[in-house]
Amino acid sequence: AQTVTQSQPEMSVQEAETVTLSCTYDTSENNYYLFWYKQPPSRQMILVIRQEAYKQQNATENRFSVNFQKAAKSFSLKISDSQLGDTAMYFCAFMNMIYNQGGKLIFGQGTELSVKP
Amino acid sequence: EAQVTQNPRYLITVTGKKLTVTCSQNMNHEYMSWYRQDPGLGLRQIYYSMNVEVTDKGDVPEGYKVSRKEKRNFPLILESPSPNQTSLYFCASSPRADKAFFGQGTRLTVV
Numbered sequence A: 001a002q003t004v005t006q007s008q009p010e011m012s013v014q015e016a017e018t019v020t021l022s023c024t025y026d027t028s029e030n031n032y033y034l035f036w037y038k039q040p041p042s043r044q045m046i047l048v049i050r051q052e053a054y055k056q057q058n059a060t061e062n063r064f065s066v067n068f069q070k071a072a073k074s075f076s077l078k079i080s081d082s083q084l085g086d087t088a089m090y091f092c093a094f095m096n097m098i099y100n101q102g103g104k105l106i107f108g109q110g111t112e113l114s115v116k117p
Numbered sequence B: 001e002a003q004v005t006q007n008p009r010y011l012i013t014v015t016g017k018k019l020t021v022t023c024s025q026n027m028n029h030e031y032m033s034w035y036r037q038d039p040g041l042g043l044r045q046i047y048y049s050m051n052v053e054v055t056d057k058g059d060v061p062e063g064y065k066v067s068r069k070e071k072r073n074f075p076l077i078l079e080s081p082s083p084n085q086t087s088l089y090f091c092a093s094s095p096r097a098d099k100a101f102f103g104q105g106t107r108l109t110v111v
Helices: none
Strands: A003-005 A010-014 A019-021 A024-026 A032-039 A046-052 A064-069 A074-079 A088-096 A111-116 B004-007 B010-013 B019-025 B031-038 B042-051 B054-057 B076-078 B087-094 B106-110
Touching: A003 A088, A010 A019, A019 A111, A024 A074, A032 A064, A032 A074, A046 A064, A046 A074, A074 A088, A088 B042, B004 B087, B010 B019, B019 B031, B019 B087, B019 B106
Parallel strands: A010 A111, B010 B106
Antiparallel strands: A003 A024, A019 A074, A032 A046, A032 A088, A064 A074, A088 A111, B004 B019, B019 B076, B031 B042, B031 B087, B042 B054, B087 B106
C-alpha cells in the first residue's frame, strides 16, 4: 500500500524569503502522479503543482517549484519570495496512474505554513 | 465556471438522525470521491465512483453510503451519524487519472 509522509507539522517563514516543505512517499508502482495542495483558512483545496513520475524535469509554477527525487521517493515543495497569502496548510498527495480507485489521492498529514510580515 | 458544489457547508446534527451531503460537478468527470479530513491524518477516501451506478469503498467506508444515479451528482449519506463522524468532508471529481477538483468542504458536527 502506498503511504505519504510529511514530517514537518508546522513551519514558519519571513515574508519574501524561501521555504521548503518536505514530503516522502512509499510505493512499488512506477507510474504515478504527485501533487501539492494548498488549504487556506477558507478550507478550499487548491492545486499548487503537479508532477508526473515519468518526467525527470521538476515541475514549476511561478514561485512554486518541486524537487522530485524518484529513487529516494522524495517530493519537496519550494516556495520562493513567500507572501502573506501563502499562509495555509499544505498537503502532499500521491495518485496511482493506472489502478487508482476512482482517482484516489493518498494524502500526507499536512504542514501548516505561517508567513510572517 | 468549472466547479464542484457541495452542500451544506456547515451542519450540526444529533446522533442517529439521518443526513445527506450533496455533491454536484459540472465538468462531465467520470470519477468522483468523498474524503474526510481529520487533524494529523490528512484526507482519507471514504467512497468513490468510476461512473454512473459504479461505486466502491475507499479506506474509511464504515457508517457511510453513496449513490451515483447521474454522472454529475454523488451524494454522501449518513444513515445513523455518530460523534466519531464529526469531521470536515470533501467531495472531489477528476477526469480519470489526473488532478482532482474539490468542493468547498462540509464541516459536520454530530452531538
